[in-house]
Amino acid sequence: MSKLIQYASLHATPWxxxxGSTTEITIAPTGATFDNFDWRVSLATIAHSGPFSVFPGIDRTLTLVSGPGVVLDVGNERQVALSEREPVLAFPGETEVYATVASGPTTDFNVMTRRARCSHQLERRVVRDFSQLERRSATTVVFLAEGESLFISSASERVSMVRYDAVVLSTEDVWTLEAGQATVFIVDIIPNEEEGEEE
Incomplete structure (x- = not known):
């Protein structure tokens, strides 16, 4: 069976x-900490300007969920305005990042994978009526970023979601997403073929 993670059951942890604060959605393995997780998915609310925490050996992707956006100085090499125009940023966790908040708090979807063990791909998809999802990895997380509700179904089960809920899909290969209109984030976690030592 798939695992439904209801946002209403989660709790934010202040930085x-x-x-700001972070609401952990799911982490693997279960019960892992920042020191030993393989992958982690969370929501981060950035309320004030300041530096990000540094996570050596971790690859990260941030995606705007709500709010006016935030300006990120990435490694003193580039500046990215995370906004509706450019809503996704991928960067190594060991890179120093400084966030500048000018127009109010922003909420971002955050995917982290330990480079020595796995990688991830993130797709933003707009669903109008129906959309078919074919599995691309052994572990897939679907997050409802925008929209009142979403149904996700396979040949054997049907799951109802409201905004900010997430589902870790079971082993079924093909799923149908159903909504009047919704924006979903689809995260595929891809294990390394051969696990090596962290760089």
Whole structure:
């Protein structure tokens, strides 16, 4: 069976620097910490300007969910305005990133994978009426970023979601997404063929 993660059951954890908070959606393996997780999916609310935490050996993707956006200085090499125009940013976790908040808090979807063990792909998809999802990896997470509701079904089950809910799909290969209109994030977690030591 698929695992439905209801946003209403989750709790936000304030950042130590007071700049925002993080709501963990799912982590693997179960019960893992920042020191030993393989992958992690969360929502981050950035309320004030400040530096991101550094995570050596971790690859990250941030995607705008709500709010006016945030300007990110990435490794003193480039500046990215995470906004509706450019809503996705991927970067290594060991890179120093500084966030500048000018127009109010912003909420972002955050995927993290430990480079020595796995990688990830993230797709933003707009669903109008029906959309077919064919599995591309052994672990797939579907997150309802925008829209009142979404139904996701396979040959053997049907799951109802409301905004900010997530589902970790079971082993069924083909799923149907159904909504009047919704924006969903589809995250595929891809294990390394041969696990090596972290760089």
């Amino acid at each position: 130590k620097n007071g700049g």
